[in-house]
Amino acid sequence: MLLAVRRLVALFAVLALATSLVAVTPAQPAAADNVRTPVMGPATLSVAEVEAWMASLQDRPNFVYPYRATVDRPILLRHFRDEGEREGVNWNIAVAQAILETAWFNYPDNGQVRPDDNNFGGMGAFDGTDGKYVYRFPDALTGVRAKLQHLRIYGDVDVAADGSNLGSPIAADVDERYPERWRLIRNGSGPTGLPYHASATAWQDMGNGLWATDPFYNCKVLNIYRRMLAYHGRDVTGLPTNPTCLRTWHLRYENRGGNADGFAFMGRDGDEVLACDFNGDGRDTPATFRDGRWTISNLVTGASAFGFEYGRAGDVPLCGDWNGDGRAGVAVVRDGTWHLRNSLSAGTADRSFTYGRVTQGDIPIVGNWNGRSGDGIGIIRGGEWHLRNTLSGGPAQHTFVYGRILAGDRPVTGDWNGNGVDGVGIVRTQEWHLRNTLSGGPAQLQFVYGSLGSEDVPVAGDWTRDGRSTPGIVRK
Ligand SMILES: [Ca+2]
Ligand SMILES: [Ca+2]
Ligand SMILES: [Ca+2]
Numbered sequence: 001m002l003l004a005v006r007r008l009v010a011l012f013a014v015l016a017l018a019t020s021l022v023a024v025t026p027a028q029p030a031a032a033d034n035v036r037t038p039v040m041g042p043a044t045l046s047v048a049e050v051e052a053w054m055a056s057l058q059d060r061p062n063f064v065y066p067y068r069a070t071v072d073r074p075i076l077l078r079h080f081r082d083e084g085e086r087e088g089v090n091w092n093i094a095v096a097q098a099i100l101e102t103a104w105f106n107y108p109d110n111g112q113v114r115p116d117d118n119n120f121g122g123m124g125a126f127d128g129t130d131g132k133y134v135y136r137f138p139d140a141l142t143g144v145r146a147k148l149q150h151l152r153i154y155g156d157v158d159v160a161a162d163g164s165n166l167g168s169p170i171a172a173d174v175d176e177r178y179p180e181r182w183r184l185i186r187n188g189s190g191p192t193g194l195p196y197h198a199s200a201t202a203w204q205d206m207g208n209g210l211w212a213t214d215p216f217y218n219c220k221v222l223n224i225y226r227r228m229l230a231y232h233g234r235d236v237t238g239l240p241t242n243p244t245c246l247r248t249w250h251l252r253y254e255n256r257g258g259n260a261d262g263f264a265f266m267g268r269d270g271d272e273v274l275a276c277d278f279n280g281d282g283r284d285t286p287a288t289f290r291d292g293r294w295t296i297s298n299l300v301t302g303a304s305a306f307g308f309e310y311g312r313a314g315d316v317p318l319c320g321d322w323n324g325d326g327r328a329g330v331a332v333v334r335d336g337t338w339h340l341r342n343s344l345s346a347g348t349a350d351r352s353f354t355y356g357r358v359t360q361g362d363i364p365i366v367g368n369w370n371g372r373s374g375d376g377i378g379i380i381r382g383g384e385w386h387l388r389n390t391l392s393g394g395p396a397q398h399t400f401v402y403g404r405i406l407a408g409d410r411p412v413t414g415d416w417n418g419n420g421v422d423g424v425g426i427v428r429t430q431e432w433h434l435r436n437t438l439s440g441g442p443a444q445l446q447f448v449y450g451s452l453g454s455e456d457v458p459v460a461g462d463w464t465r466d467g468r469s470t471p472g473i474v475r476k
């Protein structure tokens with residue numbers, strides 16, 4: 001019996017693509033009771049609206065997950081709408097879930113489910129079974145129906161034990177394994193009764209064994225749904241505000257456009273995000289700051305993070321190697337005064353000095369401008385960069401104009417070409433403009449990375465230890 005229950009859970013294991021994102025399992029606070037996005041209920045967006053949003057991303061020439069389902073995308077979306085309305089399930093979110101499960105209906109070749117399986121929910125994709133148990137539906141309509149009828153088991157307290165009040169007969173696959181499976185999941189396999197019926201009436205319940213093992217499963221699905229709504233200017237206030245949701249860092253290992261090579265999970269809404277080499281192993285890793293509280297990971301996934309207090313609310317946080325030992329420390333800038341600390345712990349500043357007019361809008365930055373050990377400092381005033389090699393007040397060694405910071409460009413620094421000296425850059429919505437030399441002039445590297453405009457926070461780092469800094473974006 002235990003085996004059977006385990007299998008049911010494993011049945012819903014997400015595809016390899018999504019599973020690879022599950023790298024961190026920090027202690028999880030319980031979801032707030034007031035945050036509920038029901039599985040059942042009407043959808044917000046029309047087929048045309050969902051199609052327009054998908055096209056805006058998936059039809060880009062460099063999008064790595066081209067559409068490969070068995071019917072054209074608008075037809076598939078109409079199936080989701082028709083079956084969603086028949087079962088009373090919010091089909092917009094069902095599409096978001098399918099996008100996560102299938103990697104945009106691409107079904108990457110390393111996954112167990114193939115495009116012509118018409119399986120839109122990872123159903124039967126056990127870990128380590130080479131696709132032996134994957135459910136294969138004869139056509140896209142049946143596959144969509146099966147998925148939405150599954151969602152009804154989870155979300156509808158009133159769905160009948162025999163499926164007799166479903167909007168359509170239980171979707172059957174070619175070998176009729178599916179109706180039996182539907183009843184099993186609806187009614188339970190053990191003496192305790194009903195493990196899945198009405199077990200996730202809201203999306204915030206999903207994950208942690210419900211549909212998927214990934215504790216962030218609900219966050220990922222709702223983030224996709226959120227993007228869909230935001231594209232059309234719909235209200236996304238409070239969606240999702242599940243406090244278990246961590247920000248996803250989409251890390252790129254090259255200085256060119258494309259999709260993320262790696263992911264980290266760290267930080268929540270309102271946290272400042274940073275990346276530095278805190279342990280001197282040559283790899284930059286994520287950190288967050290909020291109201292004086294630092295959280296730092298020495299793993300590029302954001303796992304095994306530790307925290308301490310240094311600074312307070314309103315301070316501008318920075319990280320850098322202040323003493324030239326190869327390890328980054330922390331700093332806060334408060335009222336124009338920089339307070340640097342070499343160790344990653346609470347305590348007093350090792351060095352304090354005044355540089356720039358941060359209270360009047362100067363943006364403080366950190367970088368190794370001369371290639372010698374240890375980082376220098378800088379400020380951006382208006383569009384003008386002022387860089388200083390020594391950790392003290394005084395004149396800048398480099399002053400130049402780069403980017404349109406006042407118009408909303410976000411500054412980034414990093415060693416883009418791996419020569420040991422940091423360069424400068426700006427991120428303009430989703431365009432990265434990087435320059436190796438500390439002077440104004442055209443970008444030496446220019447590419448598109450990220451897609452959410454003001455919602456993506458850029459952060460650069462050497463994620464791979466090859467000496468070169470490359471982009472990252474931190475996304476809700
Ligand atoms: Ca490191
Ligand atoms: Ca150091
Ligand atoms: Ca460089």
Ligand SMILES: [Ca+2]
Nearest residue numbers: 462463464468
């Ligand atoms: Ca690198």
